[in-house]
Amino acid sequence: MATSMLRRHPGQQQPGYSPSAARRTRDRVMTIVLAVVVAIAVAVLVWVLAYVAAQGFKYLSPAFFTHTPPGNPASYGGGYANGIVGSLIIVGIAALISVPVGIAAAVAIIEYGGRLAAAASFITDVLVGVPTIVTGAFIYALWVIHFGFSGLAGSIALALVMLPLVIRATAEMLRLVPVHLREASAALGVSRARTIVSVVLPTASSGIITGVFLAVARAMGETAPLLLTALGDQQFMQVHPTQRMSTLSLQIFTDAISGFQAAQARAWAGALTLIIIVSLFAISARLISRRATITRS
Amino acid sequence: MALAEPADPISGTTEPARMPGGNAVGRIEVTDLTAAYRGRPAITGVNLAMEPGKVTALIGPSGCGKSTLLRCLNGLHLIVPGASVTGTVHLDGTNIYDRGVDLVQVRRHVGMVFQRPNPFPTMSIADNVAAGLKFGPRSERRGRKLHEVIERSLLQAGLWEEVKDRLGKPGAGLSGGQQQRLCIARSLAVEPQILLMDEPCSALDPVSTEVIEGLIGALKHDYTVVIVTHNMQQAARVSDVTAFMTVSSPGAPGQLVEAANTQELFSQPAEQATMDYISGKIG
Numbered sequence: 001m002a003t004s005m006l007r008r009h010p011g012q013q014q015p016g017y018s019p020s021a022a023r024r025t026r027d028r029v030m031t032i033v034l035a036v037v038v039a040i041a042v043a044v045l046v047w048v049l050a051y052v053a054a055q056g057f058k059y060l061s062p063a064f065f066t067h068t069p070p071g072n073p074a075s076y077g078g079g080y081a082n083g084i085v086g087s088l089i090i091v092g093i094a095a096l097i098s099v100p101v102g103i104a105a106a107v108a109i110i111e112y113g114g115r116l117a118a119a120a121s122f123i124t125d126v127l128v129g130v131p132t133i134v135t136g137a138f139i140y141a142l143w144v145i146h147f148g149f150s151g152l153a154g155s156i157a158l159a160l161v162m163l164p165l166v167i168r169a170t171a172e173m174l175r176l177v178p179v180h181l182r183e184a185s186a187a188l189g190v191s192r193a194r195t196i197v198s199v200v201l202p203t204a205s206s207g208i209i210t211g212v213f214l215a216v217a218r219a220m221g222e223t224a225p226l227l228l229t230a231l232g233d234q235q236f237m238q239v240h241p242t243q244r245m246s247t248l249s250l251q252i253f254t255d256a257i258s259g260f261q262a263a264q265a266r267a268w269a270g271a272l273t274l275i276i277i278v279s280l281f282a283i284s285a286r287l288i289s290r291r292a293t294i295t296r297s
Numbered sequence: 298m299a300l301a302e303p304a305d306p307i308s309g310t311t312e313p314a315r316m317p318g319g320n321a322v323g324r325i326e327v328t329d330l331t332a333a334y335r336g337r338p339a340i341t342g343v344n345l346a347m348e349p350g351k352v353t354a355l356i357g358p359s360g361c362g363k364s365t366l367l368r369c370l371n372g373l374h375l376i377v378p379g380a381s382v383t384g385t386v387h388l389d390g391t392n393i394y395d396r397g398v399d400l401v402q403v404r405r406h407v408g409m410v411f412q413r414p415n416p417f418p419t420m421s422i423a424d425n426v427a428a429g430l431k432f433g434p435r436s437e438r439r440g441r442k443l444h445e446v447i448e449r450s451l452l453q454a455g456l457w458e459e460v461k462d463r464l465g466k467p468g469a470g471l472s473g474g475q476q477q478r479l480c481i482a483r484s485l486a487v488e489p490q491i492l493l494m495d496e497p498c499s500a501l502d503p504v505s506t507e508v509i510e511g512l513i514g515a516l517k518h519d520y521t522v523v524i525v526t527h528n529m530q531q532a533a534r535v536s537d538v539t540a541f542m543t544v545s546s547p548g549a550p551g552q553l554v555e556a557a558n559t560q561e562l563f564s565q566p567a568e569q570a571t572m573d574y575i576s577g578k579i580g
Contacts, residue, residue: 113378180415184480186376188429188487189405198432202419 049275056272059265064273068237069251074260080270082237083251087277089239090151090230090247091219094158099212101159102166103201109167110174111196121171127164135160136225144229151238151245154230161222162215169211173204206289213285217278223249248274322389323349323406323490323521325370330384331550332362332369334377338550339365343384345540345556349490352513352522354536354559356529358574361542362551363525367493370523371407372400388491405433408484408520409493413500414476416468416483423464425479426450429487437487446486454482455512474505481512492516494524498531510535529575533563541571 019027064079105124109117139157147153177200185195201208226232232250233243248270255267325347332340340362347353347370355363368374369382372393385392393403416425424431426447430438447464451457456478460471468479477497484492494513498506513522513535526532532539540556555568566572 178415180411180413181417183373183376184411184415184417184483185428185432186401187371187373187404187409187411188433188483189401189403190429190432191401194432198428199417203417205419 052268052271052275055265055268056270059269060272064266064269069234069255069266070262071235073234073255073258073263076262076265078266080248080251080266080273082233082235083246083248083270084273084277085237085239086151086230086233086245087220087247087249087274089241090154090226090245091158091216093152093155093241094162094219095212095216097155097159098162098166098215102163102215103170103208105163105167106170106174107196107201110171111192111200120167124164124167127160128168131224132157132161132222133224133228136228139225140228149229149231149244151230151241151243154226154245154247155241157225157229158219158222161225162219165215165218166212169214170204170208173207173211174200176207177203210285210289213281213288217281217285220278220281221249221274223253226250227253248277324387324389325491325521325523326385326387327366327370328385328387330366330369330382330386332365332374333381335379336381340369340542341550341552343542343553345553347491347521347523348538349521350517351537352517352524352535353538353540353556354532355523355525355540355542356527356532356574357542357551357554358544359527360547360551361544363527363542364495365551366542366553367409367495367523367525370491370493371404371409373404373409375400405429405437405487406489407491407493408487408489410477410480410484410495410497412496414473414480416471416476416479418467418469420468421465422460422468422471422479423447425468426482426486428483433487450482450486451479453485453516454478455508455515456482472505474501474508477501477505477509478512481509481516485516489520491521491523494522496525496527499527506531529563533559539563541566541568541574543570543574 061079063077064081065084066081067077067079068082069080070076070078105120109121109124136157139153139160143153143156144150181199181203182195185199186192190198226247226249230245230247230250232246232254234246234251234254238245252267252270252274255263255270258264327343327345327347330340330343331338343366345353345366355366357363365374370386374380374382382394384394386394388403388406391398393400417428420428423444427443430441430443430446448457448461451460456475459475460466460479468476471479477500481492481497498509501509510531513524516522517537524532524535536559538556539559539562541554541562542551543554544551554570555562555566557567562571563575566575572578
């Protein structure tokens with residue numbers, strides 16, 4: 001049957017195999033509709049990127065990365081050096097908190113199961129949906145009221161934002177590790193805990209790293225929880241996390257809502273910087289996951 | 298039975314007892330074994346002894362529970378959530394399902410090779426072989442040189458010559474047959490007395506199958522080998538004793554029909570059901 005289809009000459013009618021005219025039309029129309037929808041979706045994203053890039057490059061210069069903002073927001077010059085450093089420190093600490101806890105929670109959920117794990121899994125799903133301003137308010141009430149605004153408070157808030165993302169990504173990857181690898185390890189007389197640490201987690205590592213990078217990228221762009229915790233320090237470089245700290249997102253926010261053209265120009269350049277940093281994270285996540293994917297033998 | 302030393306081999310504190318002839322101890326005796334998944338029995342009422350120095354083949358149609366029986370011999374059956382076992386499996390006199398017996402320790406003495414070659418994908422050839430020792434109890438590593446264990450195990454598995462120059466390369470880069478021999482080497486590295494093989498050749502080509510079958514013939518002098526196969530010719534080629542299992546109806550628990558010397562079972566089986574199966578009437 002297959003050969004007869006292959007040998008069909010053009011124009012030769014083969015009842016039963018060639019689609020009807022109506023069906024061919026429908027096929028073509030649907031193809032066009034889908035193509036248009038995809039084009040619209042992509043066009044909006046490209047538009048955003050292109051607009052930010054166009055506005056940002058007007059002001060972006062090497063000095064933008066090495067200088068703090070000018071004392072008078074209305075004057076040109078200066079950059080977001082303090083925000084860039086602050087973002088990296090705050091998000092770095094947040095990752096240090098959320099990654100170990102998140103991976104451990106995912107291991108408990110997937111490898112051990114039980115009622116506690118089911119509850120943790122449910123709470124994770126809820127936590128993903130909590131607006132980040134609520135997370136910020138929560139840390140404000142719990143931490144900032146007692147210890148004041150600080151980069152550390154911002155880190156804790158961002159850790160809470162990242163935690164469910166890390167748990168979900170890790171759990172997803174642990175589920176992908178084939179049962180036969182766990183059984184191979186068990187059959188060697190290796191304990192369950194050691195199997196998880198030495199076989200399961202290394203096998204899932206590339207996917208977990210990807211998930212962590214995406215969570216970090218997400219945290220980089222968060223503004224709302226930081227307004228209530230790290231607060232920002234518009235003028236000065238601050239590297240000590242117990243002090244108020246600025247981040248890229250906070251500086252963009254403050255400058256964007258100010259009325260000064262110079263400040264708004266800096267905000268655009270900052271937005272572009274943020275997009276570049278986040279893209280770098282996304283690209284490195286891609287590279288890592290491509291280099292070592294789980295081999296399904 | 299009398300060959301086993303009184304020292305408990307399961308505790309892992311004593312060296313595995315070896316017979317003067319070089320044969321391994323590792324007699325398995327299954328008594329009235331029923332294994333179930335979520336309350337549904339997969340095999341029921343199995344009685345069978347597996348002798349050291351011999352290859353015991355488990356044959357039977359799909360779903361007859363031969364793999365389940367094999368997985369009961371090292372307690373791997375119980376890893377599946379909802380699985381349960383009643384009856385006993387005595388390993389040199391110790392019931393592995395007794396309270397107080399650690400199945401993780403039991404598996405140090407009962408190696409297993411699976412249907413599909415499953416080397417650890419993130420590890421090199423050498424690390425795959427050494428995995429059982431590296432991740433096992435520290436006491437077992439003492440006094441052992443890893444590279445010697447790796448070489449000995451790969452030699453035993455007949456893989457040394459092919460991989461000795463690329464021990465650091467990923468184990469997943471080998472061919473299917475080589476991967477399966479790597480998995481055999483990995484099992485042998487922890488020095489078990491028993492080697493369980495769950496259709497070890499069904500994912501391999503005929504040439505690799507022949508290599509593995511030759512290997513089984515060599516390994517049986519030092520190990521109790523139990524092999525599950527649905528290939529009757531293979532059972533006839535490699536085994537000394539064959540046990541035939543079947544199900545009375547689809548979905549019913551599998552039962553052991555008979556076990557006998559392989560030649561005997563294939564030439565003059567005692568049961569009609571065995572005759573029907575080996576003559577191809579059912580199947």
